[in-house]
Amino acid sequence: MPPDFTVSRRAFLIGCSIAASPLLTPVTFAAAKGDNRLVVIVLRGAMDGLDVVRPFGDKAYAALRPGLAADAATSPDLDGFFALHPAAAPLLPLWQAGELAFAQAVATPYRTGRSHFIGQDALENGTGGADGALTPGHDGWLNRAISQIPGATAETGVSIGQQRLLILDGAQDTQHWFPVIESPLSSQGQSLLDTVNAADPLFAKPYAESQALARTMTGDQVPRNGIAFRQLGTYVAERLTGPSRIASFSLGGWDTHHNQAKTMAEQLADLSDVLLAIKDGLARDWSTTLVLAMTEFGRTARENGTGGTDHGTGGMMIAAGGALHGKKVFGKWPGLGENALLAERDLMPTGDVRAYAAHALRGLFGVEASALEGVVFPGLDRGTDPGLLL
Amino acid sequence: MEPASLLEEIRFGYGPRAGTTPALGGIDPDRVLAQLTADDPSGAAWGRPGIADRYALFDVYRQEKLAGKTGKDTAGFQLKALEKDDAETFTSRPATTSLGFFERLVNLWSNRITISDASGGIARYVQSFRDEAVRPHIAGRYADLLKATLWHPGMLTYLTQTNSTGPHSKLGLRKGIGLNENLAREFLELHSMGTGYTQGDVTQLATLLAGMNNDANGPRVDGRRLEPGLKQILGAAYGDRDPAAEIDRLVETVAQRPETALATAHYLARHFIADNPPADLVATLAAAYTANDTELTPVYRALLEHPAAHSLERHKLRSPQEYAAASLRLLGLSGQETAMQGFNKHSMQVPAALARMGQPVFKALRPDGWPEVAAGWMTPPMMAARVDWAVDIARATGDRADPLALTDFALGPYGTPLLRRAVGGAEQRWEGLAVLLASPDFSRR
Numbered sequence: 078m079p080p081d082f083t084v085s086r087r088a089f090l091i092g093c094s095i096a097a098s099p100l101l102t103p104v105t106f107a108a109a110k111g112d113n114r115l116v117v118i119v120l121r122g123a124m125d126g127l128d129v130v131r132p133f134g135d136k137a138y139a140a141l142r143p144g145l146a147a148d149a150a151t152s153p154d155l156d157g158f159f160a161l162h163p164a165a166a167p168l169l170p171l172w173q174a175g176e177l178a179f180a181q182a183v184a185t186p187y188r189t190g191r192s193h194f195i196g197q198d199a200l201e202n203g204t205g206g207a208d209g210a211l212t213p214g215h216d217g218w219l220n221r222a223i224s225q226i227p228g229a230t231a232e233t234g235v236s237i238g239q240q241r242l243l244i245l246d247g248a249q250d251t252q253h254w255f256p257v258i259e260s261p262l263s264s265q266g267q268s269l270l271d272t273v274n275a276a277d278p279l280f281a282k283p284y285a286e287s288q289a290l291a292r293t294m295t296g297d298q299v300p301r302n303g304i305a306f307r308q309l310g311t312y313v314a315e316r317l318t319g320p321s322r323i324a325s326f327s328l329g330g331w332d333t334h335h336n337q338a339k340t341m342a343e344q345l346a347d348l349s350d351v352l353l354a355i356k357d358g359l360a361r362d363w364s365t366t367l368v369l370a371m372t373e374f375g376r377t378a379r380e381n382g383t384g385g386t387d388h389g390t391g392g393m394m395i396a397a398g399g400a401l402h403g404k405k406v407f408g409k410w411p412g413l414g415e416n417a418l419l420a421e422r423d424l425m426p427t428g429d430v431r432a433y434a435a436h437a438l439r440g441l442f443g444v445e446a447s448a449l450e451g452v453v454f455p456g457l458d459r460g461t462d463p464g465l466l467l
Numbered sequence: 468m469e470p471a472s473l474l475e476e477i478r479f480g481y482g483p484r485a486g487t488t489p490a491l492g493g494i495d496p497d498r499v500l501a502q503l504t505a506d507d508p509s510g511a512a513w514g515r516p517g518i519a520d521r522y523a524l525f526d527v528y529r530q531e532k533l534a535g536k537t538g539k540d541t542a543g544f545q546l547k548a549l550e551k552d553d554a555e556t557f558t559s560r561p562a563t564t565s566l567g568f569f570e571r572l573v574n575l576w577s578n579r580i581t582i583s584d585a586s587g588g589i590a591r592y593v594q595s596f597r598d599e600a601v602r603p604h605i606a607g608r609y610a611d612l613l614k615a616t617l618w619h620p621g622m623l624t625y626l627t628q629t630n631s632t633g634p635h636s637k638l639g640l641r642k643g644i645g646l647n648e649n650l651a652r653e654f655l656e657l658h659s660m661g662t663g664y665t666q667g668d669v670t671q672l673a674t675l676l677a678g679m680n681n682d683a684n685g686p687r688v689d690g691r692r693l694e695p696g697l698k699q700i701l702g703a704a705y706g707d708r709d710p711a712a713e714i715d716r717l718v719e720t721v722a723q724r725p726e727t728a729l730a731t732a733h734y735l736a737r738h739f740i741a742d743n744p745p746a747d748l749v750a751t752l753a754a755a756y757t758a759n760d761t762e763l764t765p766v767y768r769a770l771l772e773h774p775a776a777h778s779l780e781r782h783k784l785r786s787p788q789e790y791a792a793a794s795l796r797l798l799g800l801s802g803q804e805t806a807m808q809g810f811n812k813h814s815m816q817v818p819a820a821l822a823r824m825g826q827p828v829f830k831a832l833r834p835d836g837w838p839e840v841a842a843g844w845m846t847p848p849m850m851a852a853r854v855d856w857a858v859d860i861a862r863a864t865g866d867r868a869d870p871l872a873l874t875d876f877a878l879g880p881y882g883t884p885l886l887r888r889a890v891g892g893a894e895q896r897w898e899g900l901a902v903l904l905a906s907p908d909f910s911r912r
Contacts, residue, residue: 254847274907
């Protein structure tokens with residue numbers, strides 16, 4: 078093993094451009110327009126909004142959830158009607174500060190089935206089709222949104238994780254990074270490799286970008302299935318204090334058909350870690366940040382026979398951030414009575430989750446109304462502004 | 468059969484394999500085309516269970532899932548193991564084959580006509596799709612390839628065709644359900660024409676396809692979902708009697724369209740020759756396609772005979788799969804070796820490495836498949852993962868390697884003098900090998 082290797086086993090954060098590192102090019106810092114920031118978290122697996130924010134004020138709730146809501150006594154009250162899942166208690170200070178909100182009974186327009194596959198694609202693509210069929214570009218709504226933001230560059234959007242997220246994929250250039258463990262090579266071997274790559278016009282730039290950034294960063298790999306969710310949040314914040322203004326990543330594990338009490342507690346602990354780490358990492362920039370956590374659909378109102386819930390329709394969105402007008406549960410509550418449920422099983426959706434995203438894009442980045450309803454979410458009726466932002 | 472030449476291995480295969488002696492000279496179209504009808508000596512070794520053999524397992528898996536059964540003696544566990552072996556076949560079969568051109572074509576057509584496990588639930592079908600819908604038609608008619616892929620259960624599931632229902636069918640009227648245009652659209656957009664059709668054609672085609680199904684009971688059109696009446700598609704009428712035959716008649720018509728000829732020619736030329744292929748090459752291939760009733764072999768011949776195929780310049784970037792296979796071939800490996808020092812659990816875990824390079828096996832992000840141009844593989848994380856692969860595999864195998872001899876074997880006269888100097892200048896043998904494998908020269912074809 079060559080002893081002169083100084084930055085072995087490091088993680089490095091990589092974008093499509095060397096300018097992704099604020100250490101390298103402070104100039105691009107200034108070039109990024111505006112201070113507002115948006116983080117979109119795709120919660121894969123269909124989060125049970127009725128368990129995260131519990132409608133104890135609805136008479137029907139307790140009977141629908143005899144097992145899951147058994148810990149009612151330890152659920153912190155939010156507004157006299159809804160109470161928070163106990164495992165999300167670390168987020169209570171955000172709620173008190175007006176930096177946390179929820180939108181209940183929201184959904185994408187996808188209605189013809191309850192498939193994760195179609196539902197997540199529909200959520201990320203932003204389609205208006207009830208069958209979840211993708212818009213012709215097969216691209217992501219956040220990508221289309223960035224293309225409509227005045228002054229946006231290839232550095233504005235960043236997709237975090239091993240695979241590029243569909244939500245940020247498309248014609249607009251965006252960044253993509255995830256931590257990679259590098260193997261040791263002697264400095265001389267490294268320099269030979271640099272030389273042969275620099276000589277090839279196709280390779281010179283992308284190769285240099287990955288290697289140069291690698292040399293400016295230290296840290297550890299993020300084990301995505303492990304416990305280091307705080308670290309993930311810290312990395313997201315790092316990107317957003319550089320030239321990036323829009324970041325997206327996904328968190329899986331919400332498909333709670335069995336033993337939901339245990340799984341939900343773990344999921345909410347992880348989600349709380351990520352959100353709080355983003356807040357801490359952003360420091361004063363948190364005040365101009367909005368985080369939206371969306372899921373492909375909700376889950377059945379009734380708990381099932383295995384201590385879980387099955388695929389439903391109406392779901393919930395989580396919003397956080399200093400830019401948020403929070404401490405509020407948004408959305409028109411449809412009720413949980415037998416006749417109020419969709420197909421006698423699901424929370425009836427009363428709002429389009431895309432409308433919240435559209436109003437956020439308008440308020441944070443000035444995306445034109447016509448572009449929101451034409452390009453970003455074709456055919457969307459945004460309706461009146463719910464007042465998500467301060 | 469006669470071994471391929473070095474340039475044939477590089478441009479039309481997966482690179483030269485250790486222990487073989489490539490033929491002298493450049494591209495010989497007859498020699499390359501002979502692969503299409505040759506017996507594959509390693510075929511038996513890589514034979515995977517077909518769909519008929521898997522249905523029983525799917526069935527048990529469904530029942531056990533309903534019953535909540537878990538553990539090592541379940542069908543779900545067997546299915547996972549089967550899918551893992553399928554994924555390893557994706558890199559190991561190209562790594563060991565002597566018919567590189569054939570395997571490249573299997574990948575190419577499986578990519579143009581994609582089914583993907585990106586969102587789960589499809590992995591169980593992919594190997595059968597490649598082996599049973601694509602592989603048998605490599606040297607046949609494109610029309611037949613289109614029929615086989617359209618009817619494959621993996622395709623019907625992936626593009627959500629199976630529940631598509633004619634709005635005026637029995638089931639449609641009773642339940643108020645309707646069409647899903649997903650497969651109809653991608654068939655026209657990605658698999659065949661690409662241009663020259665309207666949204667009306669898509670909708671009418673979706674109407675024709677309503678009720679299509681294929682499972683353990685075989686391919687059929689479900690009469691309860693069948694939309695009654697005539698469908699007008701691309702200016703011709705298709706009826707409701709013998710619907711399966713009408714679907715095949717439509718596919719035949721679409722395959723014969725000039726737009727399909729052009730799109731297919733462009734796909735081939737872009738894959739093998741350049742990201743922006745020469746217009747005269749595309750036109751030549753399209754003409755060969757049209758003149759031969761969608762037969763593919765004459766199109767391949769036109770490609771192999773064109774001057775662009777013989778160029779000494781290598782314009783294309785190897786995909787991660789091609790890149791990994793080329794490295795394994797150079798070192799005489801299959802990818803399934805154990806006792807590889809420096810790798811986690813001493814295994815190369817090639818599918819995981821491909822994922823880091825941007826190509827998680829059988830999980831193309833969208834129905835248009837993996838990128839066919841260099842830019843799609845060159846984001847910095849993907850580039851870094853190639854370097855990591857090169858360094859890891861070189862470190863594990865290169866202690867006693869002769870990096871200069873390997874450079875000459877891999878690239879012969881096509882490599883740059885700069886690379887040869889750099890490889891020879893490394894401090895250690897394994898580092899010289901790392902420089903070779905992580906060089907642009909080695910990634911180009």
